[in-house]
Amino acid sequence: MKMDQFKNLNDWRKQWDHFFGDEFWSGFAPFFDNAHSQLNIYQGENELLVVLSLPGLAKVEDVDIYVKHQTLEVKGKINLNFSGFDILQEGIFQGNFEREIQLPYTVKEERIKATYKRGLLFVHLHKQIPDDSRKKIEVVDRDHK
Numbered sequence: 001m002k003m004d005q006f007k008n009l010n011d012w013r014k015q016w017d018h019f020f021g022d023e024f025w026s027g028f029a030p031f032f033d034n035a036h037s038q039l040n041i042y043q044g045e046n047e048l049l050v051v052l053s054l055p056g057l058a059k060v061e062d063v064d065i066y067v068k069h070q071t072l073e074v075k076g077k078i079n080l081n082f083s084g085f086d087i088l089q090e091g092i093f094q095g096n097f098e099r100e101i102q103l104p105y106t107v108k109e110e111r112i113k114a115t116y117k118r119g120l121l122f123v124h125l126h127k128q129i130p131d132d133s134r135k136k137i138e139v140v141d142r143d144h145k
Helices: 009-020 022-026 029-037
Strands: 039-043 047-053 063-068 071-078 095-102 113-117 120-126
Touching: 039 095, 063 120, 071 120
Parallel strands: none
Antiparallel strands: 039 047, 047 120, 063 071, 071 095, 113 120
C-alpha cells in the first residue's frame, strides 16, 4: 500500500491562502523572489565566478567572505537609509544578511579574489585540483639502530 504523505498539501495551501488572502502574500513577494535571484554561479574550465547582487553596500568593509572546502559564506549589512525620508514601500532588501553557497567542488583557499562594482559582488575562485602523484613513505626500522 503506497502512502502519499503530501496528498492534502493542496487543500492546506488553499485554506491558508483563503485565510490570509492574496494581498497578504504579495507583500512578501519581493523577498521570496530576491532570495533566488540575487546569485549567479558561472563555471570555467577550472574556476568559478560567483556573482551576488548587493545594491546599497556603503563600503566593502561591510561584507565578509569566508571559504571552507566547498562552501562560500558571505555576510554583511546593507543600509539604505536616506536622511529626511521615511520608507513607504520596501522591495529592496536591507539590513544584515548571511548567505551560504554550496560550490560544485573544493576550491583553493589561497587563490580567491573578490571585487565590488555597480552593486555586484564578484568572487573568483579556483578549483582545488587533487594531487594524484604517489608519495613514497619512509619506513623506519625500529629493530636496528
